[in-house]
Amino acid sequence: MDNLLALKALIMGIVEGLTEFLPISSTGHLILASSLLQFPSPAFPTEKVQLFEIVIQAGAIFAVCWEYRVKIAATLMGIFSERQAQRLVLNLIVAFIPAAVLGLLFSKKIKEVLFAPVPVALAFISGALVILWVERRDHGHEAPSRINSVDDITLLDAFKIGCAQALALVPGTSRSGATIIGGMLFGLSRKAASEFSFFLAIPTLFAATVYSLYKERAALSMSDLPVLTIGTVAAFVSAFFCVRWLLRYISTHDFTVFAWYRILFGLVILVTAYTGTVAWVE
Template identity: 70%
Template structure:
C-alpha cells in the first residue's frame, strides 16, 4: 500500500466516522469524497461499508459500561433483558428489508435525483419534528432508553428501515423517528447509537462476505488504516454529539442537508460526481 492510497483510506475513514452518527447520511458523503479523491471501484465500495466497523467500535468503547451491564445481566436482570430485546426488535425491520430489496435499491435509487430528494425530504422532516418539539415541549413520554417498550423499539426499527433509501441517514431516521414516537432527544440519540451496533456490524459482515471474491490479503492494510481513522473520528463525533444535544436541536443539520441535496444535483448535472453504485 503506497502513501497516496493510505492517505485516501484515512480521508475516507475520517468522512465515515464524522458523518455516520450525524443525521446527514454517511453514504452520500462517502460517494462524494470517493469521487473527489478518485477512490472508486468494487474494492472501494466494500471498503466504505467495512470501515463502519471502526465507527461502531467507537460506540462500543464509549458505552462499554452500559453494554457490559447488559451482557452480564442477560441471564437474570429483567431490565437488561428488556433492553436487549428492544435492540433485537428494532434491528429486524431494516435487516429483513435490506436482504430482500438491496439489489433493487442499488439498481433504482442510487441516482442523483433520488439521493438528493432523500436529503431534502429528510431535512423537511427534521424541521417539522423540531417545530413540533418546540410547540409541544412535553410531547415526549420516554426519558431514558430503559423506559422504552417493545412497541417503541419496533416503531424506531421501522423508521430505521427508511435509511435503506440512499441519502436518508440511518441516525437521522432513528433519532427523529424516536422523537416523533415520544422519546426525549437524549433517549432517541442514545438508542440510535445502541441500535447502530448490530445494524452496521451486520451490514459490514454481510457485505464483506458477499464480495469476498473481490478481496485479497493485500487489502487488509488498507481496510485497517481506514477502520482506525473511522474509529478515532467517530469517537470524537459521538462525544461531541452527546454534548451538543444537551443544548441544541437538529435544525442546523436540516439546512445542511438541503444544501447538500443541491450539491448532489449540481455535481451530477455537470458530471463531476457519479452518484451510482
C-alpha cells in the same frame, strides 16, 4: 499499497466516522466523497470500494462500544438475570428486524438504482424537511417527552423505531437521522432517541459488515488489508470524538442546523450535477 490510495482510505474513514452518528447520512457522504476522490481505480475497483465503505463502519461502531462500554458490559452481564438488561437486548432485536429483512430483500436493487449523487441529494433534502417538521412540532408542544431513558422503551416503540431505521436503506436518508428523529416523533426525548440510535447501530452495522465480508470474500485479498485497516482506524478515531461532541451538543441544541446543512449540501450537488461543474461519477 501506494500513498495516494492510503490517503483516499484515510479521508473516507474520517468521513465515515464524522457522519455515521449525525443525522446527515454517512452512506450519502461516502458516495459523494468516493465520487470526488475518484476512489475506484484499477488497483481498487468499484466492488472493493463498496465493500470498503461497509467494512469501515465497524470502526465507528467500536467507538460507540468504547463510549458506552460500562452500559454494554452491564447489559451483557445481566442478560440472563436482570429484567432491564433483557428488555434492552429484546428491544434492540425487535428494532433490528425491519431493516435486516428489507435489506436482504431489496439491497441489491437499491444499490443499482439509488447509489448515485443525484438520488442521494434528493434524499438529503427530503430528510431535511422531515427534521424541520419534527423539530417545529416538538417546539410547539410544552408537554415533556413520554420516554426519557432507553431503559423505558417498550417493544412497540422499538418496532416503530426499527421501521424508521429501514427508511435509511435509501442512501442519503441517514440511519441515525431516521432513528433519532423517528424516536422523537414516537415520544422519546432527544437524549433517549440518540442513545437508542447508538445502541441500535451496533447490531445493525456489525451485521451489515459481517454479511458483506462473507458475501464478497472472494473479492478480497491480503493486499487489501492495509487499506481496510487505515479506513477502519480513521473511522474509529473520528467517530469517537464525534459521538462525545454530539452528546454535549444535544443537551442544549436541536437538530435544525443539520437540516439546513442537508438542504444546502443537497442543492449544491444538484446544481453542480446539472451544470456539469463537478463530474459526479454515476
